[in-house]
Amino acid sequence: MLTQVVPKASPQDERSAREIAALQDVYLAFVDTQRRSAKLALEGISLSFKEGEFCSIVGPSGCGKSTILNLIAGLTKPTEGSVICNGKPVAGINTEVGYVTQDDNLLPWRTLQSNVEIALELRGIPKEERARRSRELIDRVGLTGFENHYPAQLSGGMRKRGSIIRTLIYDANLILMDEPFGPLDAQTRLVLQNDLVKLWERARSTVVFVTHDLVEAIALSDRIIVMTATPGRIKKIYDIDIPRPRDVFHIHDAPGFSRIFDALWADIREEIKASMRRDP
Numbered sequence: 001m002l003t004q005v006v007p008k009a010s011p012q013d014e015r016s017a018r019e020i021a022a023l024q025d026v027y028l029a030f031v032d033t034q035r036r037s038a039k040l041a042l043e044g045i046s047l048s049f050k051e052g053e054f055c056s057i058v059g060p061s062g063c064g065k066s067t068i069l070n071l072i073a074g075l076t077k078p079t080e081g082s083v084i085c086n087g088k089p090v091a092g093i094n095t096e097v098g099y100v101t102q103d104d105n106l107l108p109w110r111t112l113q114s115n116v117e118i119a120l121e122l123r124g125i126p127k128e129e130r131a132r133r134s135r136e137l138i139d140r141v142g143l144t145g146f147e148n149h150y151p152a153q154l155s156g157g158m159r160k161r162g163s164i165i166r167t168l169i170y171d172a173n174l175i176l177m178d179e180p181f182g183p184l185d186a187q188t189r190l191v192l193q194n195d196l197v198k199l200w201e202r203a204r205s206t207v208v209f210v211t212h213d214l215v216e217a218i219a220l221s222d223r224i225i226v227m228t229a230t231p232g233r234i235k236k237i238y239d240i241d242i243p244r245p246r247d248v249f250h251i252h253d254a255p256g257f258s259r260i261f262d263a264l265w266a267d268i269r270e271e272i273k274a275s276m277r278r279d280p
């Protein structure tokens with residue numbers, strides 16, 4: 001396998017050694033029953049996600065990034081190989097993970113606070129405790145005063161903050177995020193990246209984060225996994241040793257930023273070219 005780790009493991013990784021989730025030699029083929037053909041989407045993926053790490057997956061469009069998250073969430077089954085979460089094979093929907101997708105998916109008929117509290121409500125947590133915990137998170141992302149607003153009365157960035165804290169309140173030790181800031185404008189993205197770093201630095205859940213934005217990946221991650229063009233394989237894994245706490249607004253000035261960015265971009269460009277040669 002072509003996996004290469006650059007540079008050396010950060011102290012963060014050494015401290016957080018327990019494995020929270022893993023894919024073991026996973027192959028996944030999507031079958032097209034009408035055409036009686038199969039398309040290999042993932043080829044021999046072995047990955048391990050450690051307790052408390054923030055790990056991003058990058059790669060050209062269609063390389064299988066979302067499919068990896070769906071495998072961990074139990075929404076898709078591997079054709080071969082296994083997927084493990086919290087020490088158990090994933091079989092069926094994995095209720096132990098939080099999943100933030102590109103769409104905010106807030107329920108339009110519930111207020112912000114009531115959306116944030118859904119997971120606690122389903123667990124039967126008393127009303128006062130639900131309110132205390134949801135208001136604390138709402139405050140932490142600067143939405144105090146908007147508790148009783150409905151999603152249609154909030155901006156895209158506010159809705160996204162709501163959907164992130166709705167997932168965090170669940171207290172899952174593993175959170176999957178699929179391009180959560182994709183549809184937002186550049187300024188709002190930056191502010192939300194900063195919010196996410198702050199929230200994560202407190203909660204320290206394991207995060208597996210899919211993005212196309214290399215600067216975002218560097219600003220947020222302890223590790224970045226680069227995938228090849230389809231069928232997706234692991235091309236390289238980068239340990240990001242930029243010290244924390246990080247200032248996402250000035251991440252370009254961090255020591256080592258340019259070196260990591262250039263290396264990542266060279267990898268991605270190579271894969272984009274490869275996919276264009278394959279698929280003119």
Ligand SMILES: Nc1ncnc2c1ncn2[C@@H]1O[C@H](COP(=O)(O)OP(=O)(O)OP(=O)(O)O)[C@@H](O)[C@H]1O
Binds near residue numbers: 031230
């Ligand atoms: N349910 C499905 N049925 C058939 N093919 C699928 C299905 N889901 C994904 N694929 C295919 O598997 C491959 C990987 O898809 P996936 O969405 O995981 O890629 P991705 O890297 O997340 O892409 P993007 O960056 O564009 O969101 C693609 O070729 C896609 O067309």
